[in-house]
Amino acid sequence: RKEVEQDPGPFNVPEGATVAFNCTYSNSASQSFFWYRQDCRKEPKLLMSVYSSGNEDGRFTAQLNRASQYISLLIRDSKLSDSATYLCVGYGGATNKLIFGTGTLLAVQP
Amino acid sequence: GAGVSQSPSNKVTEKGKDVELRCDPISGHTALYWYRQSLGQGLEFLIYFQGNSAPDKSGLPSDRFSAERTGGSVSTLTIQRTQQEDSAVYLCASSLDLTPAAGYTFGSGTRLTVV
Numbered sequence: 001r002k003e004v005e006q007d008p009g010p011f012n013v014p015e016g017a018t019v020a021f022n023c024t025y026s027n028s029a030s031q032s033f034f035w036y037r038q039d040c041r042k043e044p045k046l047l048m049s050v051y052s053s054g055n056e057d058g059r060f061t062a063q064l065n066r067a068s069q070y071i072s073l074l075i076r077d078s079k080l081s082d083s084a085t086y087l088c089v090g091y092g093g094a095t096n097k098l099i100f101g102t103g104t105l106l107a108v109q110p
Numbered sequence: 111g112a113g114v115s116q117s118p119s120n121k122v123t124e125k126g127k128d129v130e131l132r133c134d135p136i137s138g139h140t141a142l143y144w145y146r147q148s149l150g151q152g153l154e155f156l157i158y159f160q161g162n163s164a165p166d167k168s169g170l171p172s173d174r175f176s177a178e179r180t181g182g183s184v185s186t187l188t189i190q191r192t193q194q195e196d197s198a199v200y201l202c203a204s205s206l207d208l209t210p211a212a213g214y215t216f217g218s219g220t221r222l223t224v225v
Contacts, residue, residue, distance in 0.1 A: 043216035046214075096160070097143060
């Protein structure tokens with residue numbers, strides 16, 4: 001079982017839609033979580049950190065549920081420019097490195 | 111520099127040859143990581159360096175892979191006797207330390223093709 005698992009998608013949604021991505025992690029000792037965004041043939045870039053209390057950045061909301069070992073990302077009012085692969089990332093436990101999920105592909109349609 | 115710099119951006123090599131990939135991290139970042147990403151796959155951890163500590167080499171796939179970091183700054187990833195399955199994008203990242211409150215900053219990667 002992979003340490004961080006995501007639905008690969010693709011998620012095809014119309015502009016303006018709300019879309020949610022989910023991610024599960026297996027290492028209960030993981031300390032921190034992030035969402036990264038990766039555009040086609042580009043490097044991953046940090047989108048936002050994920051906190052148990054939930055955090056919001058504009059149209060993006062991230063949530064962590066430690067009891068269920070579950071992380072989510074909600075995108076409201078989708079834009080064409082949101083089309084990318086979204087990577088769920090965990091950190092900590094016995095390791096000192098980020099562990100990446102394989103990513104969820106989002107395609108926002110006009 | 112302002113970001114993580116990697117070179118070359120693209121490398122095509124013949125099977126069996128050795129290659130060297132270079133990473134220049136953000137100035138002042140003590141932690142440096144190498145990952146690789148194969149087509150349609152997630153990022154696979156290879157190795158990290160943190161200050162003067164011994165590197166964590168636990169992700170290197172075989173003894174054909176090695177890396178060094180000189181003077182706490184520039185790092186070189188070397189792949190000896192390349193195989194076709196080594197074809198991937200090799201990504202370098204750096205962070206201020208090993209507790210990535212701000213995440214890692216990645217370079218744009220080296221796309222390695224072994225023919």
